[in-house]
Amino acid sequence: MNLDKREHMGAVVVELAGEVDLQHSPRLRKALMELMLEHRDVVVDMGGVSYIDSSGIASLVEAYQMARKGGGRFILAAVSQPALRVLQLARLDKVFAIAETVDGAVGA
Amino acid sequence: MSDTRRVTVEVRRLNTHYGTRQILKDVSLDVREGEIMVIMGGSGSGKSTLLNHLLGLLRPTSGTVKVLGKDINTASALDVQELRTRMGVAFQSGALFSSMSVGDNIALPLREHTRLDAMTIGIMTRLKLEVVSLAGFEDLMPSELSGGMIKRAALARAIVMDPKLLFCDEPSAGLDPVVASSIDDLILRLRDAMGMSIVVVTHDLDSAFKIADRICVLDQGDVLALDTVAAIRNSPNERIQNLLNRRTEEAEVDPDAYLRRLLGERARQDGEDDSQQRHLP
Numbered sequence: 001m002n003l004d005k006r007e008h009m010g011a012v013v014v015e016l017a018g019e020v021d022l023q024h025s026p027r028l029r030k031a032l033m034e035l036m037l038e039h040r041d042v043v044v045d046m047g048g049v050s051y052i053d054s055s056g057i058a059s060l061v062e063a064y065q066m067a068r069k070g071g072g073r074f075i076l077a078a079v080s081q082p083a084l085r086v087l088q089l090a091r092l093d094k095v096f097a098i099a100e101t102v103d104g105a106v107g108a
Numbered sequence: 109m110s111d112t113r114r115v116t117v118e119v120r121r122l123n124t125h126y127g128t129r130q131i132l133k134d135v136s137l138d139v140r141e142g143e144i145m146v147i148m149g150g151s152g153s154g155k156s157t158l159l160n161h162l163l164g165l166l167r168p169t170s171g172t173v174k175v176l177g178k179d180i181n182t183a184s185a186l187d188v189q190e191l192r193t194r195m196g197v198a199f200q201s202g203a204l205f206s207s208m209s210v211g212d213n214i215a216l217p218l219r220e221h222t223r224l225d226a227m228t229i230g231i232m233t234r235l236k237l238e239v240v241s242l243a244g245f246e247d248l249m250p251s252e253l254s255g256g257m258i259k260r261a262a263l264a265r266a267i268v269m270d271p272k273l274l275f276c277d278e279p280s281a282g283l284d285p286v287v288a289s290s291i292d293d294l295i296l297r298l299r300d301a302m303g304m305s306i307v308v309v310t311h312d313l314d315s316a317f318k319i320a321d322r323i324c325v326l327d328q329g330d331v332l333a334l335d336t337v338a339a340i341r342n343s344p345n346e347r348i349q350n351l352l353n354r355r356t357e358e359a360e361v362d363p364d365a366y367l368r369r370l371l372g373e374r375a376r377q378d379g380e381d382d383s384q385q386r387h388l389p
């Protein structure tokens with residue numbers, strides 16, 4: 001799993017790539033929690049995610065809920081096909097805010 | 109035509125016995141990554157026995173079972189433990205712990221095998237309950253569930269670790285047709301979304317034809333056929349056609365053996381009467 005953060009028009013873009021599995025998802029969770037505690041607007045760029053398991057999904061769910069409580073924005077962007085299928089499995093594509101592109105997410 | 113996907117389960121010339129009775133006879137089969145293999149066959153043909161061997165729960169008399177590249181019968185305890193975290197199984201009976209809530213049953217593998225945060229484990233558990241349409245039932249005890257709900261809870265537990273390999277023994281037996289068909293859909297979606305290899309034991313032909321890439325037909329411990337759905341459907345083999353058309357074969361009656369059975373006299377040799385018993389419904 002690869003995780004990079006960059007500032008983009010006032011939001012933090014978390015670039016997520018590779019395999020987000022049991023071994024790596026705690027690192028994702030920690031990074032997202034920190035951003036949520038700082039009340040940052042977050043866009044997760046999921047274009048490079050080749051695999052995500054339910055522990056990774058759980059981290060996204062938890063961060064999204066924190067953002068909603070804190071009034072911040074939490075958007076998934078450019079979701080790759082493999083990641084989208086996993087979201088659809090639990091109908092979470094109907095729950096998350098999902099944008100086609102990172103720019104679309106930031107501008108939204 | 110050659111299939112380049114990785115082999116996830118490899119069975120070679122498996123022979124197994126319970127006591128002196130031979131159950132599986134020279135069984136060989138491969139399951140590939142992302143493949144759904146359905147095992148069919150009459151009651152007592154050895155389906156559950158085969159599944160137990162794939163899980164490394166029984167020792168064969170001869171032959172090998174390799175799972176994700178490792179021989180499950182000769183691998184070290186540590187390797188087997190590691191393999192188990194990548195295999196999920198929903199047993200025929202459900203096999204939930206009666207003293208634990210549904211949620212705790214499903215969370216158990218995560219608590220035992222991972223160091224994930226309790227919040228993450230909670231969300232993962234409830235996600236799987238959603239996936240099997242049991243949302244909101246986490247605090248009930250297994251004894252408070254219907255038979256079909258127990259089956260679905262067992263399936264949720266089997267997939268909670270997102271295994272590479274999923275084994276299901278009769279996942280939809282005894283369920284109403286709507287729920288049974290939703291389990292079929294779920295199995296297909298799990299394969300498509302997670303790329304799992306899935307081995308399903310079932311009696312249900314419609315279900316087998318709907319979900320299988322290949323079907324393995326067991327007949328008294330022999331592999332009678334192992335082929336694609338289309339090939340099985342069109343098989344000229346009479347026994348397979350009987351199975352497909354739900355015809356029971358007329359058992360030959362051996363009057364002496366029959367009378368001995370009715371009178372409760374022991375057969376001369378263990379297993380002698382199997383040919384008669386398998387025709388019972």
Ligand SMILES: Nc1ncnc2c1ncn2[C@@H]1O[C@H](COP(=O)(O)OP(=O)(O)OP(=O)(O)O)[C@@H](O)[C@H]1O
Pocket residue numbers: 126131149150151152153154155156157158
């Ligand atoms: N623990 C056991 N000890 C002795 N014999 C067993 C044991 N379990 C199964 N058998 C025998 O092995 C044979 C195959 O049983 P198995 O449970 O594998 O059949 P199955 O194909 O799963 O049948 P069903 O469709 O009824 O579940 C049967 O003849 C059964 O009596």
Ligand SMILES: [Mg+2]
Pocket residue numbers: 155156157200277
């Ligand atoms: Mg069985």
